[in-house]
């Protein structure tokens with residue numbers, strides 16, 4: 566017997582859970598992570614957390630619908646947005662508000678969407694990014710179409726698609742990996758492994774040692790990183806995106822993180838999740854990890870933190886006010902998005918709606 570193929574999956578972490586950096590300054594500078602850039606990340610994560618907290622409060626008071634919190638995933642999600650170029654295309658799941666915000670989507674737009682108004686997904690900035698995708702992992706197949714178009718047009722652009730640990734069990738995920746590998750498409754797949762798919766824990770999701778190794782089967786360069794380590798997220802995403810842009814093919818990054826909140830506001834995770842596991846996960850969360858590191862370096866002070874928090878909260882408050890002041894669309898709007906020419910069955914329903922007004 567001979568071994569015909571051998572694989573390994575690397576795991577990378579630079580800023581550990583205790584905020585110690587295992588990377589020399591030269592490598593940090595080479596990666597473009599000077600103090601100003603790291604502070605920019607910190608501020609971005611603060612803003613995302615303030616937005617996320619307010620979104621939950623708005624749901625609790627009946628002013629938006631069901632909402633999926635991104636608490637705990639701020640490092641990987643902001644890094645995706647900050648390492649992509651404006652010309653690239655982002656394909657989100659439903660938990661990727663942080664990336665969309667970094668791409669230029671406004672908070673006002675996100676609140677509109679979660680409030681049931683589809684105009685929120687008609688992005689004012691990143692026009693070619695796709696809207697939130699709720700059917701699990703189908704965005705992976707959409708990313709094949711996007712990246713294939715880039716390749717055909719010979720454009721140096723990259724599609725970045727996110728799915729969850731649960732999403733990696735879907736046929737769409739495997740099919741997309743196979744196509745991306747076979748055609749060597751400019752795609753970066755980011756699997757945000759937050760350890761839970763609603764109430765299904767990672768251990769029951771797949772017998773694979775890593776989710777990253779699923780990419781290897783499709784011929785996609787794959788690795789694992791600490792998704793709560795901003796520095797690892799930035800460096801490895803930048804590398805994968807640059808490679809795809811240069812024509813060096815697709816990559817998959819499994820970002821290890823943790824869903825610190827409920828699955829959505831319609832869930833109560835305390836019914837199925839061990840409180841000790843949750844308490845341990847809080848010790849590894851990304852925002853405080855970066856905060857402690859920047860404080861240690863003297864690049865951040867308690868006074869600056871307070872100012873940044875106030876600035877973030879003020880921005881969120883303003884967006885909430887503009888959202889709440891937006892008049893609702895006419896109910897007929899929900900019939901008008903799907904088809905260029907409305908089919909008879911829909912016309913009938915629209916007529917009924919108008920009669921009942």
Ligand SMILES: Cc1ncc(C[n+]2csc(CCOP(=O)(O)OP(=O)(O)O)c2C)c(N)n1
Pocket residue numbers: 660699700701728729730731732733759761762763824828
């Ligand atoms: C095709 C499909 N099947 C089932 C669901 C119901 N569903 C919604 S979220 C979810 C779990 C997804 O978990 P994961 O991929 O880990 O993403 P996370 O919510 O943790 O970010 C499921 C099964 C769905 N939305 N789409």
Ligand SMILES: [Mg+2]
Pocket residue numbers: 729730731757758759760761762763
């Ligand atoms: Mg998950």
